[in-house]
Amino acid sequence: MLRSLRDTQAAFAAHLAGHDRLDLVAAIAGDPRTALQRLQLHRHHVASSIGAALAATFPTVAAVVGQECFGLLARDFTACTSLADPVLSRYGEHFHRFVAAKQDMHGLSYLADVARLDWALNVAFHAPNEPRLSDADLATWPQEYLPKLSFRLPAGSSLVESAWPIDLIWQASQPGTPVDRVDLAAGPARLVVFRRCEDAAFAVLAPGEAVFIKCLSRGNPLATAAQHAAQAQSDFDLATTFGRMLGLRLLGPNATT
Amino acid sequence: MLPPAGIGLRSQHLDELLRTSNRSVFLEMHAENYLRPSPSLEKALQLRRDFEFSVHAVGLSLGSADGIDDGHLDRIAQLVERLQPALVSEHLSWSAFEGRFFNDLLPLPYTEEALEIVARNIGRVQDRLGRQVSIENPSRYLGFRCPSLTEAEFLDELTRRSGCGLLLDINNVAVTAHNLGLDPADWLNELPGEAITQFHLAGHTRTVLDDGSTILIDDHGSRVCGEVWSLFDDVLQRFGPRPTLIEWDTDIPPLDVLLDEATRANGALPRADTRDVALAA
Numbered sequence: 001m002l003r004s005l006r007d008t009q010a011a012f013a014a015h016l017a018g019h020d021r022l023d024l025v026a027a028i029a030g031d032p033r034t035a036l037q038r039l040q041l042h043r044h045h046v047a048s049s050i051g052a053a054l055a056a057t058f059p060t061v062a063a064v065v066g067q068e069c070f071g072l073l074a075r076d077f078t079a080c081t082s083l084a085d086p087v088l089s090r091y092g093e094h095f096h097r098f099v100a101a102k103q104d105m106h107g108l109s110y111l112a113d114v115a116r117l118d119w120a121l122n123v124a125f126h127a128p129n130e131p132r133l134s135d136a137d138l139a140t141w142p143q144e145y146l147p148k149l150s151f152r153l154p155a156g157s158s159l160v161e162s163a164w165p166i167d168l169i170w171q172a173s174q175p176g177t178p179v180d181r182v183d184l185a186a187g188p189a190r191l192v193v194f195r196r197c198e199d200a201a202f203a204v205l206a207p208g209e210a211v212f213i214k215c216l217s218r219g220n221p222l223a224t225a226a227q228h229a230a231q232a233q234s235d236f237d238l239a240t241t242f243g244r245m246l247g248l249r250l251l252g253p254n255a256t257t
Numbered sequence: 258m259l260p261p262a263g264i265g266l267r268s269q270h271l272d273e274l275l276r277t278s279n280r281s282v283f284l285e286m287h288a289e290n291y292l293r294p295s296p297s298l299e300k301a302l303q304l305r306r307d308f309e310f311s312v313h314a315v316g317l318s319l320g321s322a323d324g325i326d327d328g329h330l331d332r333i334a335q336l337v338e339r340l341q342p343a344l345v346s347e348h349l350s351w352s353a354f355e356g357r358f359f360n361d362l363l364p365l366p367y368t369e370e371a372l373e374i375v376a377r378n379i380g381r382v383q384d385r386l387g388r389q390v391s392i393e394n395p396s397r398y399l400g401f402r403c404p405s406l407t408e409a410e411f412l413d414e415l416t417r418r419s420g421c422g423l424l425l426d427i428n429n430v431a432v433t434a435h436n437l438g439l440d441p442a443d444w445l446n447e448l449p450g451e452a453i454t455q456f457h458l459a460g461h462t463r464t465v466l467d468d469g470s471t472i473l474i475d476d477h478g479s480r481v482c483g484e485v486w487s488l489f490d491d492v493l494q495r496f497g498p499r500p501t502l503i504e505w506d507t508d509i510p511p512l513d514v515l516l517d518e519a520t521r522a523n524g525a526l527p528r529a530d531t532r533d534v535a536l537a538a
Contacts, residue, residue, distance in 0.1 A: 006322040029400040038399040086316020126293040
């Protein structure tokens, strides 16, 4: 018998997690069969709404595996990872680990990396829209200081690297894209993910550019980042890469020495 | 003061609303969709310069025996502070237990113990926000076997104990009455009309359970049906006009459809004694 509100909510929570509770059924008006059907409405709604939220956060994964398979993935993920926050866009940070651990996904080895890209785009989309460094800002600084400066990437920016061409997989998943096949031998992907004014986006990086941005994001000054980038890619060109980052608005406004 | 009719703010309509010269409606924001920075939040804040707003929360879990999540309440408070809406509302339901959140408005047993807990939780929210919160009657799909109070009695007592307002969702009255075999007129008879600050109107769907009985699902995915419009007329005669919102949360139609529904709601409101809703301090 459910004696308190807390007892009732504990039983309801167990029901929503998939465990039928006879004491809860007995507390509901009507015959037990009808009571159970009505309780199932809530169980179904919770599962389907969280599944829909995950699909919204991981649209590329959902496009790759199809809605039906994604629904099963989401069901299994939500069964072992409870929602801790009413803000649904915060849910799914570790979904990529879950995908990587799924034995029956072994035919889709790239899927966990696709999930990482979807999550990075979600994080970037929900990042504050900070001011960015511009050409005009840069022109006011003494050029001799530049090599010693450290630049911060804007909030929400991240580097996503994969052995698979996840950029091409993402492009193929976009609505209206005529591509229905991706060459998985197209090579690794190095992507910088960032927030734009209206949305989140990524840019494909050369090996040296990826090293350069990784070094900058760790607080290294420009000269050090350029040295590491040149070791990774012999034809790395600092001016070209720095100009590209400015063009993509990938540098925060406050450089430090 | 809110205009007589409003629509739910949907991300699909943000750009069109920013371009429109039609400022005759108020906009209701689902708080949990705008607690994180995003392009959508920035556009909503731009819209606030030209539109009156109400804020509708869905995740405070006012009925939780565990109490209110302080972190979530703080985030809601920050949004309310930025937006300065005319009204803030939440639901008579619960959705969290021991740190787990369930994305649903779950039913409460209407007992004296639950009344005390909900009134206490509402008090905490109102203290933190520094303003009155209106509580919405939920759509219900089941009833508990031994309630001490009817839903309307529970709401009535809640307004007395906590000082909260009531958000009367007329679609929810129709849905609950059908699903639990109640008479909507009886339900309305027990309601403290003077506490009502806002009306909600929405669409619902009908589904058949295994035992052959039909049940109404409050999915906010279609136009307001004739039965709910009729009930709206009855409510207006009983309680007089209040700011009235068209909710539409699934299968979102073009903005014109929402505005058309708002125009219809506006047309049903008596002109003479539209009740002002003062901007809360």
